[in-house]
Amino acid sequence: MAKPDNRADNVEHLQQSINNTIKNMEESEAYLDEHADEISPQERETLQSKNERREKSLSGFRNEIEDEAEHQS
Known part of the structure; x- marks a missing residue:
């Protein structure tokens, strides 16, 4: 059986x-910033893509x- 939709703490979880x-x-x-000259271009691109x-x-x-x-109003 499905649980009822409890939205009471959704904003807290989202925050x-x-x-x-x-x-x-x-x-x-x-x-x-700290390791720009030590990391590979591929690693830099990966981190930038993640951001x-x-x-x-x-x-x-x-x-x-x-x-x-x-919905809470």
């Missing part, structure tokens, strides 16, 4: 995901928070 994503982006950028995907995820998370706020 935690946003915080974690921002932290990962900042750590990745700091790593790139681009993280940016898109942040936008999605923020849109979901807006949707949740509308």
Whole structure:
């Protein structure tokens, strides 16, 4: 049997995901800044691509928070 849809803490979970994503982006950028001359171009491209995907995820998370706020009103 399916569990009922409990949306009470969705915004909290989404905010935690946003915080974690921002932290990962900042750590990745700091790593790139510190080790730019030590890493391969491929590794640099991989990290930059990850951060681009993280940016898109942040936008999605923020849109979901807006949707949740509308449903809670």
